[in-house]
Amino acid sequence: MNRETRFWTVLFLGGCLLLAFQSLRTERGVGQQFVVRVDATTGKIIPPAADASDNSAAAVKTVIYEPASKDDPEAIWSFSRTSGIWIAALLTLCVFSYLYRDNVCYKLAESIIVGVSAGYWIVTYYWEVLIAKVLLRLSPELARYAFLPDTPADAKADYLCIIPVVLGCMVFCRLIPKIAWMGRWPLAFVVGTTAGLKLILFLNADFVRQIRSTILPLVVFSATASGGSELDWKQSIQNIVIVISVLSCVTYFYFSVEHKGIVGRISRVGIWVLMISFGASFALTVMGRITLLTMRLQFLFDDWLGLVRI
Amino acid sequence: MSKTVPVLIASIVGCLMIVAYFSPPLLPARQMAEDWFTIVATIAIFLGGANLCLHHLKKISDREAGWGFSAVTLISFAITIAVGLLKIGVVPESEQQIKLAWSGPFQQEGSGFWWIYQYLFSPIVSTMFALLAFYVASAAFRAFRAKNLEAILLLITALIVLVGQTRDREITSLFLPPPAEGTPPYVPIADLTEFIRKTFVTAGQRAIMIGIALGVVATSLRILLGLDRSYLGGDE
Numbered sequence: 149m150n151r152e153t154r155f156w157t158v159l160f161l162g163g164c165l166l167l168a169f170q171s172l173r174t175e176r177g178v179g180q181q182f183v184v185r186v187d188a189t190t191g192k193i194i195p196p197a198a199d200a201s202d203n204s205a206a207a208v209k210t211v212i213y214e215p216a217s218k219d220d221p222e223a224i225w226s227f228s229r230t231s232g233i234w235i236a237a238l239l240t241l242c243v244f245s246y247l248y249r250d251n252v253c254y255k256l257a258e259s260i261i262v263g264v265s266a267g268y269w270i271v272t273y274y275w276e277v278l279i280a281k282v283l284l285r286l287s288p289e290l291a292r293y294a295f296l297p298d299t300p301a302d303a304k305a306d307y308l309c310i311i312p313v314v315l316g317c318m319v320f321c322r323l324i325p326k327i328a329w330m331g332r333w334p335l336a337f338v339v340g341t342t343a344g345l346k347l348i349l350f351l352n353a354d355f356v357r358q359i360r361s362t363i364l365p366l367v368v369f370s371a372t373a374s375g376g377s378e379l380d381w382k383q384s385i386q387n388i389v390i391v392i393s394v395l396s397c398v399t400y401f402y403f404s405v406e407h408k409g410i411v412g413r414i415s416r417v418g419i420w421v422l423m424i425s426f427g428a429s430f431a432l433t434v435m436g437r438i439t440l441l442t443m444r445l446q447f448l449f450d451d452w453l454g455l456v457r458i
Numbered sequence: 459m460s461k462t463v464p465v466l467i468a469s470i471v472g473c474l475m476i477v478a479y480f481s482p483p484l485l486p487a488r489q490m491a492e493d494w495f496t497i498v499a500t501i502a503i504f505l506g507g508a509n510l511c512l513h514h515l516k517k518i519s520d521r522e523a524g525w526g527f528s529a530v531t532l533i534s535f536a537i538t539i540a541v542g543l544l545k546i547g548v549v550p551e552s553e554q555q556i557k558l559a560w561s562g563p564f565q566q567e568g569s570g571f572w573w574i575y576q577y578l579f580s581p582i583v584s585t586m587f588a589l590l591a592f593y594v595a596s597a598a599f600r601a602f603r604a605k606n607l608e609a610i611l612l613l614i615t616a617l618i619v620l621v622g623q624t625r626d627r628e629i630t631s632l633f634l635p636p637p638a639e640g641t642p643p644y645v646p647i648a649d650l651t652e653f654i655r656k657t658f659v660t661a662g663q664r665a666i667m668i669g670i671a672l673g674v675v676a677t678s679l680r681i682l683l684g685l686d687r688s689y690l691g692g693d694e
Binding site: 183188189210211212213214228232233235236237239240243244246247255256257258259260261262263264265266267268269270271272273274275277278281282294295296297308309311312313315316317319320322323329332333334335336337338339340341342343344345346347348350351353354355358359361362386389390393394397398400401418419420421422423424425426427428429430431432433434435437438440441443444447 | 674
């Protein structure tokens with residue numbers, strides 16, 4: 149056993165001892181989660197004793213679990229949520245282990261997230277698009293009977309919906325070399341729709357509206373309590389800075405003219421504005437990431453270990 | 459045929475989207491095309507899932523380095539799909555729906571799919587993003603050097619905005635006269651941060667957005683006119 153392996157073994161054993169000590173020492177335990185049983189149809193809490201006497205199929209089928217405090221008399225220990233907290237904590241540590249170097253634990257977490265995220269989006273789109281949009285339009289009766297009971301009884305089928313389904317299924321032609329060219333049709337539909345939508349969207353929201361928002365009064369007067377008006381110097385300075393900054397930045401992005409003379413000087417101001425903007429964006433990004441880090445540490449030390457009370 | 463038809467489809471659909479924006483009677487057609495787009499894109503996601511399976515199955519069958527991790531990916535993928543599609547742990551939410559086991563929402567709290575999101579997906583993704591805090595800080599430490607005016611501006615702004623968002627910003631009000639009773643203390647760096655965000659950040663972002671918009675419009679027009687066919691890929 150080399151020195152590094154010894155170090156990690158000692159660290160691992162120390163962690164296990166800390167967990168064991170913490171779970172025995174505190175009443176709350178480590179990552180223990182409690183829930184109350186609630187009847188989904190009525191919203192009423194089901195006492196644990198009442199559940200044993202009521203074995204009807206309907207009662208069992210409609211029970212949902214809501215988080216509760218351990219002190220709640222109706223609370224019962226939840227295996228699924230407790231194991232979930234433990235698994236989430238261990239996976240969090242696996243990801244943090246990358247700070248040391250790339251290792252098996254990190255790769256394991258990475259492999260899990262690839263599979264889970266792919267599956268997550270497929271399931272989400274299956275229920276939200278294929279069932280809620282396609283099946284509902286092609287066969288409202290079947291949708292109402294099997295998945296969506298709230299579908300109106302007079303809903304009519306819309307068979308035009310079969311066209312995008314066929315078009316969509318054509319993407320699988322890419323897996324068969326002889327008819328792979330047919331896979332371009334749905335792709336062309338998606339690209340064409342995106343191009344048409346984005347053209348209008350960007351022209352409207354990111355071009356016209358941004359220019360409109362930059363056309364600001366350079367001298368702003370605000371109403372006073374006596375009915376007169378006075379110079380709002382703060383707003384005026386703000387507007388002047390915005391107008392000059394936008395114009396200079398746009399000049400910097402204008403590459404059809406050589407950046408010399410007056411154009412060069414204005415574009416240099418544009419670079420300064422962009423640098424200030426990037427500096428602020430960098431700081432905001434760092435703060436966002438640190439907030440996320442704080443949340444993960446809070447999860448580990450509060451939700452899992454119970455070492456801090458927030 | 460293999461290239462002309464797709465170009466025609468892209469042009470016709472794209473032009474319909476633009477014309478419908480200016481012509482209210484065509485708005486239902488635009489709405490329908492948007493719905494079709496969602497459906498086609500959704501089915502394409504299933505192709506992505508199939509590709510993921512094929513790629514990892516090949517790695518496993520070839521016993522490539524790290525094939526065990528491919529197996530983990532495939533197992534987690536299969537479990538997520540099975541739990542989500544079968545709505546394991548989902549219960550009906552009203553008395554009329556008791557006989558319909560699949561009528562509850564697929565993301566219902568307490569269901570298997572909710573568990574996967576809550577205890578696998580969310581912790582790993584947020585921890586991966588949290589890791590960036592360390593890497594952004596170390597990259598900034600190595601790369602940021604006050605070599606010229608532009609770099610100095612970037613550094614000073616970053617410092618001001620960082621301090622302006624923490625509790626330490628109150629240090630800047632220590633040298634000011636105490637505020638009148640009942641009024642909050644004036645914090646200069648907080649005001650400066652707000653001013654930077656309202657002016658320079660807004661202006662910089664605005665100029666970038668205008669540039670991006672022009673780029674998107676130009677690219678979209680090239681696609682609609684059939685000048686840009688790169689999305690069709692090579693000859694197959």
